[in-house]
Every structure is written in structure tokens, then in C-alpha cells.
Amino acid sequence: MFRHTSLLQFEAKPEKPDALYARKLQELIGGAYGEMTVTMQYLFQGWNCRVEGKYKDLIMDTATEEIGHVEMLATMVARLLEGAPATTMAEAVKDPATAAILGGMDPQQAIISGGGATPSDSQGYPWNGRYVIASGNLLADFRANVAAEAQGRLQTARLYNMTDDPGVKAMLQFNLARDTVHQRQWLAAIEELKADGLESDIAPTALFDEENQEHNNTIWHLSDGPDGNKGGWTTGPEGIEYLMDPQALGGPGVAPPPDPALFATAEPSLGEPGGATSVTSEAGKTKK
Amino acid sequence: MFRHTSLLQFEAKPEKPDALYARKLQELIGGAYGEMTVTMQYLFQGWNCRVEGKYKDLIMDTATEEIGHVEMLATMVARLLEGAPATTMAEAVKDPATAAILGGMDPQQAIISGGGATPSDSQGYPWNGRYVIASGNLLADFRANVAAEAQGRLQTARLYNMTDDPGVKAMLQFNLARDTVHQRQWLAAIEELKADGLESDIAPTALFDEENQEHNNTIWHLSDGPDGNKGGWTTGPEGIEYLMDPQALGGPGVAPPPDPALFATAEPSLGEPGGATSVTSEAGKTKK
């Protein structure tokens, strides 16, 4: 069960409105690597966690924080939209700065939300549940968490360079800091999983004997770029073999004979139209 | 530019058909962490890579391999569907095994594909481009790649336990092996990025001075699970501080006054219906 305080985790006050930027910030709300994703990803990971204790508690602490990040961003967007030229007609535009805003602002922030954020990304595509991963395997999930925080910090850093507003920058400096520590935290939790003997370097920690032993240590050189084998990944005791002239191991990819009742085109048994299906006298009688 | 051989990278021959399993395998084709995702993710990463040489070449070698994995799985699905009871009526079903297949098979593999795979996941949801990340930042992207291969190997391992078919198992043993080595390869490539001085542990390797220094080393204890601070992440020189009683730092999340022309409900200036908007005599005259 959750509780809420109306105070924001960190201040979200722009110095002045900026409707163009309000659209770009949507990426951090409803984008694939925005705050709705980490909110829901951590919540479902916590609820699906099969190890009670430190791991689950860390997940739920972080999940609960992330709901508040969506809140900060939604508040910031509403404030950036104050006085936005939502009802200005294009022909009334007198200067290029307003033209850029009028052309670039998110029409749905006006038409649908009346000057507020939407649960969508910067192109108006709605956030969706397929962005979330909560597999129950903590190694696989913590790796996804590191990746999400890395993309999140990268996008935040890019957006940091797209504004001069001190209020926006102050909030993003907080967000950058949180994304840094969250990356570190999930990296540390991966080490902890290994130290605890719960998982190894490879997810899942299972089926290592069953997997094909001939093919678990080679990189196949299938593109003609000449330098793939020059990386450190091929050297040392953990080095991976670079297979320079790999050959296909399987036979041809032939699909089996079709079910005549489904009318796929097939080799004719007779030399007339519909030959493929003419064998199925009941299911699919053909035209004479 | 690409070339194709009709030989499969590895054999994809089931011992016998299994229409229920053919549906489950769709997850590895068109799921969020299926082979279409890694194919497109690596292709776009390669095309968007700003470092010519070993990194880009490794990406393109792997991308090119992954197209062939989609091919193997699609071929396998078609063969698993051979003789599937697509046109059997429910009332004709005499045994529970067939009932399970009839109830659980993917109707679109019959109705749309005529006995073949679709670019969808095991619930029939189509693969889509939002699964792909190619940011140009190799640290952030390689982390996403490790995560994708980890989830991919996890799902493959689960599917490995859902079949007894030796032919299917043989192919999955190959896939497990490739997912193992691909995890190792991206992990090694991350180390290489650091060794080459291109990136650090945190993505992006930038804005460390700008980020809020007070808040980049704390975990906020916002859920009441008592063990979050008992993990190794809080100890040692790299330990993160666990903030046990964190307080909101911002003011209340108040949205600014609305644009009257957009008709959000607001404090009335007059005591009559539509007071909020009645100030906008031109934009939104209210009913008397």
C-alpha cells in the first residue's frame, strides 16, 4: 500500500515557460526509458521478487522513489506550458522564435490535457507495458535496470543541453545525480548476487552443461568489417575465438508441405489452376 | 548490403510437430527480447555507430548473425505446425492432449500465415520498433545489449524446459550457447570501452560535475522493507549512503493557472457556473 505527500521530492520550477521544451520533456515521462518505465519496472520486479529481504527492499525503495519522479516531471511540464501559445494562429506569428514554438509544440498537451503532461513520449506515442521487464531472475533484471538508468541518464544529459533555464537545469541536475547512483546501485547489486552465490556472470545461472559447447565461445565474422577481432574480447584467458570464415551448419530452410485446407500455394499435383489445393476434394474444391 | 544463403546457421528440425509449442516459440521471434529485437537493435546501433573499427565491426557481425536466428526460429515454427489441427472442430476432440493444443494454439498461425510464423510474440502482439535502442552512446547501448541477451537466454532456458523434442532441444542448445557468448562479448566490450578511455562506469561519461553532488550517493528508504540497507551496496569505499528517513525537498506540486481558452476547471472569479472561464469574454462566453 502507498502513501503520498503533496511535496515534491525535488523542486520543479522553471524560470519561465517554454512550450517547445515541454514537449521534449515528455520523453522522460512516457518514453521507453522514461520514469514511467522505471516506476512500473521496479514495482513489478518487487512484486514478482522471490527473495525476501535486501534485494526486494532495495527494489521497492527505488520503485517508490520513481513514482515521485513522474510527479516532478509532470509538474514541470504543466509549469513550462503556462501561457503557451496554444490558441495562437500561425498567421499571427511575427517572429521566428514563436514560429519554432508554434510548429514544434505538442498539440495534445493543449487539446487533450489543457496545458498538462500526458503519459506519452516526445512524439506523442503512449507509454506501454511492453517497456517493462520483470522476469523474476534478478541478474537478468538488474542488468535491464542498469541499462534503463544508463539510457535514462543519457537522455536527461541530452535534455540538459537543450535548455538554458536555471530552474529546469536544477531539477535535471538532481535527476542526473539519481540516475548516477541508481546505475551504481544496480551494478553493486549484481556483484552482491554473485557474492551471495545466487547468480553468476551469465543469466540465467543454469543450463551451462546443456548448452552447445562448440558454439558458446565464438564470434562469427559475418560482416566484412576487418577489425571485429581486434578488440580485447578475443584476448586473455577469457578471450572469445573469432571465427573468421564461418559456414552455415544447418540444412536448407525448407517449409514443410502445407495443409491443403489452408490454401497455401504448393506444387501442383495436376497441371491445372489450383493444383495445389485440388487434392482436397472436400475441403477446397477448385473452379473448373 | 547483405547476402543470404539458403542454409540455416544451425539445424531447425523438430522430431515431430507441436502446435502448442509453435505458439510459445513466437516469443523468441517477435517478443520484446526476441531475435527480431536484437537483429534490429544491433543493425541500428551499427549504422549509428560513431567509432569506426573494432566496435562497429563487432556490432555488425553480431547483427548479421541475428537475422539468421529469426530465420531458424521461423523455419522451426513452420515445421512444428505441420499437420496442426487447424481445421479441427472442438466438438470432434476426443482426448485431453488434443484439447490442450486446440485451445492453446495461435489462431493467427493458421488463419493469417497458413501454418507459418508471424512477426509477433506468444500472445500475438506484433513486434515493434520501440523495443530497439541505438543511442550512439556505446556504453549505454552495450549495457542494453547485455540485458537483452540475458533476458533472451532466460526465455530460451524456460522454453528449453517446456519441450521434450530432441530436435527442438538441439536448436535451443545452440541458441543458449550463442546467448552465453553474446553476453560475455558485450560485457568484454564494456571493459574495452573503459580500457580505451572512451567511457567510464556510468553512462554517459559526462556531466559528473554538473550533477547534484548532494544526491548522487544516497538511496532513499521510501518503502518500509527493513533490509534494503543490509546489502553490500552500502559498504566499502564505493558504498552508497542509505537515507533512512528521507524528506521531500521540493514545494507542493501545484499546477499553474490554466489558459481560460482551454476550459480547465479553475477557481471561480464569480459565483456562477463556468466562473473559471467566464473571464474570457471573447474566447469562451458562458451560458447565462
Next chain:
Amino acid sequence: MFRHTSLLQFEAKPEKPDALYARKLQELIGGAYGEMTVTMQYLFQGWNCRVEGKYKDLIMDTATEEIGHVEMLATMVARLLEGAPATTMAEAVKDPATAAILGGMDPQQAIISGGGATPSDSQGYPWNGRYVIASGNLLADFRANVAAEAQGRLQTARLYNMTDDPGVKAMLQFNLARDTVHQRQWLAAIEELKADGLESDIAPTALFDEENQEHNNTIWHLSDGPDGNKGGWTTGPEGIEYLMDPQALGGPGVAPPPDPALFATAEPSLGEPGGATSVTSEAGKTKK
């Protein structure tokens, strides 16, 4: 900012697992009228609310409760999936009950979540942000809230009739109760908006003079069902006129001449192929 307790708002303990039902419950988590929708809808309404005080506080109280409903349902799903026959092969099925479960269970709850809930509906379609409405107009939004709680209670009631499990039924009895009171609460809040003079019966409370006065009190009889005009909506002082033989008021729906540079087919200016576009000698020269 939010806080979380690991205790559930209400108990979520099934007497025994039921993997088929675990799939159906997904509708209440990630369906268009599931708990993720009301969670996000109320959160965005609260953050976008332009009237501080009782309305916003009511919205945020309810929003915060709804996150906990997602939690209860996700927990219930994980418990219903305990011991689910995820890895059972169809041919091993000996009885119809297991066949029904094996055919009907959600394959992604096993392959993706490892025995947990996903942010999707009962057909595996992911929850998405377009389900949410937060317009800033409280009358319009509270109506959407009444509608959402009505559909939510209806779906809960249907699911109540699809199980015999006392533990599941107990939780759903709680959910039914909450959906009842939430319907009443939003209906009461609509009356309050009117009593406070903020809104009227019609959303938005504006542009009543501007709207076309001839056409705001008629129902057009365009289908031949004979009884549409027999409802109470046509009688009394508020009765709406039933227009029994309505005629189109506009002219023909003719599209304007196309831009030749966009190659829409148009009346030929010459009697030769591509006549429509052959006038644009620069933009689109045609083959001779």
C-alpha cells in the same frame, strides 16, 4: 513524493492456484479499465488539477489507493500461478481440466515473468497511456472516472462469477466495494462542482451561446429502428426533439484539386497516361 508499506491494502490469498484464472485477472491489472488505468488517470488528473483543495486532495487520495490495487492484483496473480503447469507438455495431459488450463493460460506469465503478473490485459495486450484522460476540466474528467469505475466494477463482477476460490472471492468483494464507493464519490463530486458554481451539466461549461442553436436539441432518426423516440428523453421540459426525417444540411463532400507534386490521381488534362500529373513538368515528368 510517495511512500510504501509492504503490507497489502487487503489480503490477496487464493485458497489454491488457478493458472487459467490468473490470466483472466490480468484484465483488472492492465486492461483498458483495469487498476493501472485508474492509477495513472487519477495521478495525472491530480497533477494537472487547477483547483487546489478538496477536489485535488480527493483525486490524490484515490490515486494513491489505486497503486495499491495494482499491487494486490499482481500479488494474487503470482500466487494463483504457484505450481502452474508451465513446463508440462500437451501430450502428457491426462484430464480435461488440465487441458483447459494448459490451453488457456497466458504463456507470457511463464516465459517472460517466470510466474508473475505482467502489465498487460487478459489477451496479453500491454497497458498504454492512451487509456488515461486528464483534461484539466473536472466535470469531463469526473464523468470519465465514473465511467471507469463502472466498467471496472462490471468486469470485477464478471470475474467474481468465474471463480469458486474463497480467497479470490474475498479480495474481489473488497474490490467490488471500493468500486461502488468510488462511483458514488465521483458522482457526488460532480454535484459538488455544480453546487460550487464551477461547472454545469454539460462539459465544458462554455460556448453555449456560440454553439449552433438549431441543432443542440434534436436527435436524428438515421437508423430505421422505430422506438428511439419512445424514450423519456423526448418528453418533459427537458425533452429532446426527435427529428424523424432528417435531411443532410451540407453540400457534397468533394475533396479539392490535388497538389500535382503529390501524384494523386486527378482529371486528365491530356488524353494520355499520367495526364493528371503531366501538367507538372518539373515536379513529375511522365513517361512517354
Next chain:
Amino acid sequence: MFRHTSLLQFEAKPEKPDALYARKLQELIGGAYGEMTVTMQYLFQGWNCRVEGKYKDLIMDTATEEIGHVEMLATMVARLLEGAPATTMAEAVKDPATAAILGGMDPQQAIISGGGATPSDSQGYPWNGRYVIASGNLLADFRANVAAEAQGRLQTARLYNMTDDPGVKAMLQFNLARDTVHQRQWLAAIEELKADGLESDIAPTALFDEENQEHNNTIWHLSDGPDGNKGGWTTGPEGIEYLMDPQALGGPGVAPPPDPALFATAEPSLGEPGGATSVTSEAGKTKK
């Protein structure tokens, strides 16, 4: 079965083109609360209606009208796009007004439709069937209809303030009028359902005894906004109790032990990597 006249229900003639506005109007065509939604929602409600007579006939009359609204809007969009600067290059732009149009217009209205409307919203997101509700429960559905018409009229009102074109305004004045009467009509139909004894105030009119009687009359104060209990919803004979210090009623949200064959991380039974899964000697043998 349907019939069509080429005359529009109401005139749809702009005084002059406006490509920027043509994009915004897409919201009324293919948005979540656009005309495609009410068209399909009412059609499916009518086809799924279990009460022959006045209700169904009213639904079908309205549904049939709405198809014609999509037609009016699509025609308007095509006319607003006449002479749109689809092929103008940015560098050729000399004035801010054109810059705003060029930046803000919908590229797909040119590239895909050749100067016509698309079945998408103002951000280019396609209309989809999840916007539609047709539950068979008329109370729940009529509430959704009131909500849809309210949001529809609100969005139309906002768009009314975004144009000066007399032709566009005339059409929107018609649309506003229709949205007003449709709100009234569904509100009246809800009263009729009650008068006819078919439904009550709460949907569905069932399971009132079964629902948890302790929890169907309380609002939980879970956010710290102080005014939630000051609304009229807490007073009078129908007043709802405001639970000021609500406590969680359930136990902790613990997920059950995982299926070892699905490789979720779990408490180790042995102190070695992969302990969680090492018990499943057959399903998931771990690496030594």
C-alpha cells in the same frame, strides 16, 4: 445494413487553407475521444445490445450519425490542406507564419495521404479499437458515452479557440451543439434505465450484498492533502466516511516460491552459484 448520401450532414468549408490546423483537427477524427471512437463505440454497443427497442434504436440512430461526423471532418481536413506547402524546403521559408506551418504540419498528411486526412490523432498515433467500450451493460456504457461526449465537446471547444476561420467555426458550432445534445441524451437515458427498473445508480446493479460491507462507504486518506474530507461527498444521508488514518488490512505481498524450471532467483539451498535452481537436477542443471 447501411446507405450513404454524398451530401454532408453539415457544411465543411473553410474560408481558406490552414495546414497547421488540419493537423490539429486530426484529434477529432482519430483521437481517443474523436468521432471514430464514438462511431465504433455506438455501433458495437448497438450490435451487442440485449434490450430490443428504444435503447437500441437510440444507440443505432446516434451511431449512424457519427459516421457522418468522421466524413465531415475528413472533408474539412482535405480542404484545409489545399495548397499546403508540402514540398516547400525549409530554407526557402521567408516568413515566420510559413515557418510555423512548415514545422508544425503533419508530414503524413502529405507523404501518405497526398493531402487528405488519416485515421490518426493530432500526433499521428493511429486510432485503435481499445478506445471502444461496449459491455452490454447499458448503465456502464451510457456513462462511458456521457464521458466520451464530454471530452469530445471539450476538445472541440479548445479547437474552436484555435481558429479564426468562419467556415471552420461554423462547422465546429454544429459539432458543439451535437455534443451538447448527445451528453443530455445519454444522461436522460441513464435516468430512463433507472425509471424502467433496469439499472440503479451503481453499475452493475448486482452483487451489492456480496460486496464487502465494511469497505463500501469509506474514502481512504492516503495523500496528505488536508481538504479531501471537506467536500459535500462526506455530508448528508448519502455522505461517505473519510477514513483519516487508514491502515493496511492485508499481510505482506510475498510472492510464492518459484518454479525452479523457470529460473527465477530464489533463496539458495546450497552456498554456490545458481543455488536457487540447483535443486532441479533435471530441469536446470547448473554449471559446476
Next chain:
Amino acid sequence: MFRHTSLLQFEAKPEKPDALYARKLQELIGGAYGEMTVTMQYLFQGWNCRVEGKYKDLIMDTATEEIGHVEMLATMVARLLEGAPATTMAEAVKDPATAAILGGMDPQQAIISGGGATPSDSQGYPWNGRYVIASGNLLADFRANVAAEAQGRLQTARLYNMTDDPGVKAMLQFNLARDTVHQRQWLAAIEELKADGLESDIAPTALFDEENQEHNNTIWHLSDGPDGNKGGWTTGPEGIEYLMDPQALGGPGVAPPPDPALFATAEPSLGEPGGATSVTSEAGKTKK
């Protein structure tokens, strides 16, 4: 503007219910090539048609018919669901036939629609507007129409083989007939476009001189299947040249140097971490 009669275009009465088949029929309602697609495709084509007269009238006649096909199918689905075992528990199932139905039926047809059709396909994926094409170029669009009717008839034929019910079969025999004549009609309309000199064999009938003349008559042999050049497409006066050993014509696909403010990984200018971005001292200062 449209009108509706409550009589169906053709009878839609199954002899008896079949809930499993009711799910499959959803493909013809809301699938990519279902009746909602042709309805909306033809409507938007008609509204966007730039040639008044026979073409537009043919399109609108057909569009109007297709709405009625959605109606027939939705009615059929509701009737097939009569008495569906929606509330039966799996453990109560005694025979394989019921098990197959219980496992395979669409849960949303019960939970959401209360025993009716939804605007979704047979996997529960909602119909969406991206299925529709209405380009304004009649040749391109009529080709899409032929393709849609071909896939539509194919899927109908497959579904015809999946039922024994005489009532269902009678309706599908009508649908098959309509799909046949609609294929013929669009093929004839393509011939008419050519006879009228409006379009040629290739869409659009433009830019033939501008297109690259070296590369508009060759098929590139990029897969090693040996028989591609043995088809009739390579022979006769219209034969296309089969390029047996095609070579890439372009240079390497190198991405340009990145914008430092966006933090893509790039060649280091210095040998320290973050070298790539360390040049941008203002935009992205790096950690020491």
C-alpha cells in the same frame, strides 16, 4: 451522411453456439485484413478521392457495404457466444471438447463485452488505423484494395474449413462471393484507369525519366537460391535482367561525427575517459 436499416445484408444465424469459433471470427472483424479495414480504407479513399464520378462512386458504394459486413460478423459472434461457458471453472470440465473451448475462447469476449464481439483480431489485438491506406493515387490504392480482398477471401476460406455449422457456412459463402466480386471489381477498375489514360502499369505514373535508368530493369541475385532467374519474369520483351553477381555501388555506410552535446561515443581526442565528449567543455564537462 449515412442511414441504417436494422436488417442485415445477409443472414448471420449459426445453428448452434461455438465459443472457440467466435474467437477465430474476430480475425475477420478487427484483423489487419478484416472488415473494419476495408470499411475504413474505402471510406477514407472515397473522402480523399480527387476524381469525381465513377471511381469515387464505386468506392463509396463498396465502403458502405463493408460497414454492413462488420455488422453481420459482430451479430454472428454474439450468437456464437450464446451460452458460452464463460463462468465455468477449469476443474469442472469433464470432457475434452469443453476443455478445448474453455482454453481457447477469447476471455475479453466475456469480461469486456459480456458475450459480444470486440473491435480486435483473433489474438485480441485491437484494430488500428495504420491498416488503412488512402493515398489519393487510385492505381496504388486499387492495388491495395485487390490485395486486401485477396487476403480477406483467403482468411474467410480458411475459416470456412474450420466450421461445420451450416448457418456459419452459409454466411461465409456469401462473404466469399463478395470477396470474389470485389477482387474482380478492383482489377477491372485498374484496367479502367489505364483505359482512361489516368494511370499506367506502375504507380505513380510519374518520374519515369528521373528514375535511375541503369537500375530499373534488374533483379539482384543476393540469396544463393539458384532458380530465381528461371521464372518467366526474365524472358520476352518485358523480361527483367537477372544480375547474377551484383556488387555494392556505394561507399561504406559511415555515420558522420556526432554532436558532442549529445554524448555519442566517438574517437577520443585525449587518452582519458570521456575523451569523446571532453572537447565540449561547456556542454558536457567530464569527470576527472
Next chain:
Amino acid sequence: MFRHTSLLQFEAKPEKPDALYARKLQELIGGAYGEMTVTMQYLFQGWNCRVEGKYKDLIMDTATEEIGHVEMLATMVARLLEGAPATTMAEAVKDPATAAILGGMDPQQAIISGGGATPSDSQGYPWNGRYVIASGNLLADFRANVAAEAQGRLQTARLYNMTDDPGVKAMLQFNLARDTVHQRQWLAAIEELKADGLESDIAPTALFDEENQEHNNTIWHLSDGPDGNKGGWTTGPEGIEYLMDPQALGGPGVAPPPDPALFATAEPSLGEPGGATSVTSEAGKTKK
């Protein structure tokens, strides 16, 4: 299995950057008729092809080429974005040309991709697998291929008119040529299917006797446009009859009685609220 060369199939070098155009080009990458669609469509058709030899080999040759088209376009987009004003603030804009670019460019090409292409269309909507058709019936699929290449060439032609850049135009001239020959190739392959006696003019070549013979040769005049019967489709030996006053053939579209356990509103059996459901004393007891 596939192989890759780092050389592009054709050069993709713009003379100078153009960020606005880079957004428009996304339509050819990830749009419904973009290169990702033909890539995946032909790949799945090839893998699902049931006729080994010339048809399958032609499909795979073309499929393999199309992957390279995605590559060319992605490379072109990255180059068009070089030096894009991604971090310029609107208020810094001094001229209308930059304003148009700033307003119109794709924010995700900066925020997500760091200056590269995304697998999305020109409105930022992600490519998805429902765009693909691979039915196994070659006639139906080749028709879809002709249609896809026609729309693809049309969109390319439109984009050709939206740029002056010689480098972009050179690449599009290549693409136009390929789209021309691919249209011809699939048209020729359709003739070959007929010459080989595999398929006829109508897909599928089956069930001609079964289809309703009364209704497979009529066009129903359901819209009042007067010229539909004036086309060549009504004349000659293959002429289709134009049914000028068609009448509905079916009965009324009445839905069957509802399942009381699902709470659809129905005729009351008693004169009290919830009458419809009051018969189900166990399943849905009503409030007194």
C-alpha cells in the same frame, strides 16, 4: 544465414544536412510501406513459401536487397542530421528557415538516437509486425507485394519533390527505379503463377463452387453517387452487374439473450432494479 558488406548498395550522401527532411525520410524506413515492411514481409514470405524453386528464390533475393535499403536510408538520415540544431533553444532562433527546422524536426532523433535514424515513421510511430503479410498463398501475397511497392514508390516520389539536395535526389532516383522494377517483377510473378497453373485470377483459387453464386457478380449501389455503374467494370463478357436498388437479405441483427452471470442489461423479469439479473439468485444477487 546472412552476410554483410559495409559498402552500401547505392551511395547515400546528401550535399548538406537537412534535419527537417531527416524526419520525413523516416516514413521510408519505419512507415507502413517503408523498407522495414518489405524487408520483413519478403523474409517471412520466403521462410513460409511452400514451393521450392524460382518463386522462393525470387522472394529471398528481393528480401535480402531490402535489408540494404533500410541501411541506405538509415545512413542518409544520420548524415542529414549532422550539425542539426538539436540543442538550440527556440528563443535563440533568428530566421524563419531555422524556426521551421526547429519546430519540425523529430525530437527523438536527438534525444533517443543522438543524431541517427529510429525504427519509426515520420510521426514517430514505431514500425510493427502487423504491417507484414506472409500468408503462404503466393497469389494473395504477390498482390500485397505489388501494392506495397506501389505505395512505396508513391511515397518516394512525393519525398523526391520535397528536396533539392542532389545527393538525396540521386539516392531516391535509385529507389524509384528499384520500386519500378519490383512492381513489374511481382506483376510478372502473378502471371507466372497462372501460367504454371498454380493460381487463378482470384485468391485463393478455391471454393468457387461453394461460394454463393447469386452474389458473386453484383455491385451493390448503397451510396447515392450516380456514376458507379458507368465504369468499364459493368460491360463486356466479364462485366459485373450493378444492383441499383439492393435490399437487405437478412433478418434483424438481434443479439441473443445474455448470460445473467455477465450482467448485461436485459428485459426485466420483475419490475425492480436489476430485474435482468435477478433470476440468477446465486451468481448475481441484487440489492433490495
